[in-house]
Amino acid sequence: MRSYLILAMCGLYLIQYFVELTWLRYVVVALALIAFVGSAPKADPLPRLLGFFMMGLGIVLEMGKGTGVEGISDGLFLILPLLCLITLAPLLSIPLRFGGYFEAVALLLKKLMQQPKKLYAGITGTLFLLSPVLNLGSVRIINEFLDELKLPSMMSAKSYLVGFTTAIFWSPYFASVSLVLHYLHVPFTQYIGYGMVLSFLSLLIGNVLFALWQKRNPMVVESTQSHLLDNKIRNQLIRLVFFVVLLMGSCLLIELATHWSMIVIVCLISVLVPAAFAVLPRNWEKMRPLLIDYRDRTVPLMNNEMMLFMSAGMLAFAIKGTALAEGVNSVLTGFAKESFFLFALAVIAIVLVLTYMGIHQIAVVGALAMQLQPAELGITSISLALLLLLTWAMSTALSPFSGLNLMVSRFAGISGVQVGLRANGMHMSLVAIVGVTIISFIS
Structure with a gap:
């Protein structure tokens, strides 16, 4: 209720x-x-x-x-x-789960298990891509993928925070950007370039610092098997990037055309995108359990x-x-x-x-x-x-x-x-x- x-x-x-x-x-x-x-x-x-x-x-x-x-x-x-x-905004996770994108991300990270620097870059890069859309849900998802690896506490703390905080600078799906731009009456289209620069710099600084930290604290993340990325997985990752870019591009274009509040635009897109997936042939029955889960678990x-x-x-x-x-x-x-x-x-x-x-x-x-x-x-x-x-x-x-x-x-x-x-x-x-x-x- x-x-x-x-x-x-x-x-x-x-x-x-x-x-x-x-x-x-x-x-x-x-x-x-x-x-x-x-x-x-x-x-x-x-x-x-x-x-x-x-x-x-x-x-x-x-x-x-x-x-x-x-x-x-x-x-x-x-x-x-x-x-x-x-x-x-969490409604946008439904098309991502439905499309199998999370499984592709999991396989990518598992492939990098034996290379701490690349694994760290993979975690922060994935959070850089997913956090703008999924907010804190992205951290939960990544942790589920990596839970079996038992990563060192400091590596988890560094990678999760560095990757996630990049979205705070620029994502219109975040309360930070929406609130500040709303109160200061700054159009998102005028701001996004500056926010993206700070976001990329934060990601770069985090990876450089981890590389230096890893030299002083050598670590090996063991993997029992090799995970190769086939063409299907690569295509899924490319589609994931395209999906995020399309969402952000849509926000920009709608704001330019309508001058509506960016928060309202994001809310409308969060509803319309899953709705569009649901009306496609044979999608409704598969998406129905995800929508019920959103209603009964996510919102409460x-x-x-x-x-x-x-x-x-x-x-x-x-x-x-x-x-x-x-x-x-x-x-x-x-x-x-x-x-x-x-x-x-x-x-x-x-x-x-x-x-x-x-x-x-x-x-x-x-x-x-x-x-x-x-x-x-x-x-x-x-x-x-x-x-x-x-x-x-x-x-x-x-x-x-x-x-x-x-x-x-x-x-x-x-x-x-x-x-x-x-x-x-x-x-x-x-x-x-x-x-x-x-x-x-x-x-």
């Missing part, structure tokens, strides 16, 4: 985007609140605690500003696009995301216009007038400290995106977007409270601090230095 409630919320939001009916807006907000409360009992203890804390604080701040129910409604409605995104398991995303979005909206936000804005504006590097360092420090304390990236980065004005800072909107997404990627990798860090620490069998600072501290530091330097030239 809760799955239908959440899916109804997403469907009605998409309708509201085009028809703009006031009463429908309130209906969607009400459904979102019901979904939030309904997710609490089945959410993990930490996300539940943080969710209620951030939601409660956001409501108190809105009441303190005198906006009352209207302000709370606005705050919840502002985060609804992201809730729709995280709910509907989004309890943590519902708690964190909705509450963090509410808090980010509530912080805007407060004395604290104005004070932070004034200080950061002063730094920006003195030096862009000083401003960038301050932004990175604020985000890392707060997310390390357990505040979700959406609340921190979202509040900064809504509060900071590029014109006052003397930089372009794209430069600010790049900086905020850089800090988002850093905090996702380093904070022991982030969903990615928690997942990887469980897979690797080490603490979140070891996964973040020890395994990936150097990588994220170098990415930050390179990224800030590049952003300074285009600001």
Whole structure:
């Protein structure tokens, strides 16, 4: 029943985007609140605690500003696009599973078992390709493929985080890109080139650092058999690349033609692509179990995301216009007038400290995106977007409270601090230095 409630919320939001009916807006907000409360009992203890804390604080701040129910409604409605995104985007995994692409990826990685550097490049490269579409599901899938290998903990921690965080810089299917570009009013078509550059550089730096680390820590991953890639598997991998490129290209073309919100475009594509597969001859019966699994397992398991995303979005909206936000804005504006590097360092420090304390990236980065004005800072909107997404990627990798860090620490069998600072501290530091330097030239 809760799955239908959440899916109804997403469907009605998409309708509201085009028809703009006031009463429908309130209906969607009400459904979102019901979904939030309904997710609490089945959410993990930490996300539940943080969710209620951030939601409660956001409501108190809105009441303190005198906006009352209207302000709370606005705050919840502002985060609804992201809730729709995280709910509907997993639908894209259905055509990938149906097409046998995951099996081709598994065989590719098994072929590289005896060559750690190539295996690392294969893992990070696969995550680079799949994460923009599948989000955290890509890490789960790769870990399932490699679970039998018993990779060293540090190799798992390094490869999973390096490969996954590349998508945070540019994927329209990620909350990071969608949120920041949405709040800063930056068209995705203008931004994607810059985001891709940072993404490729992060991937390159990660692989170079692993090669150096592997020299100091020689390792052999044993394989009991040889896996050769036949033409069928190669063709599947080529089709997988084409599928991802086609999805991203479609997003760009639709935005150019319609000027719709990129989040709405991504949600529509996430629904229409599986629907197109389902109507093809003889596909429906094979896809039906996957769709049922999505309804009965994937959507209900989004309890943590519902708690964190909705509450963090509410808090980010509530912080805007407060004395604290104005004070932070004034200080950061002063730094920006003195030096862009000083401003960038301050932004990175604020985000890392707060997310390390357990505040979700959406609340921190979202509040900064809504509060900071590029014109006052003397930089372009794209430069600010790049900086905020850089800090988002850093905090996702380093904070022991982030969903990615928690997942990887469980897979690797080490603490979140070891996964973040020890395994990936150097990588994220170098990415930050390179990224800030590049952003300074285009600001």
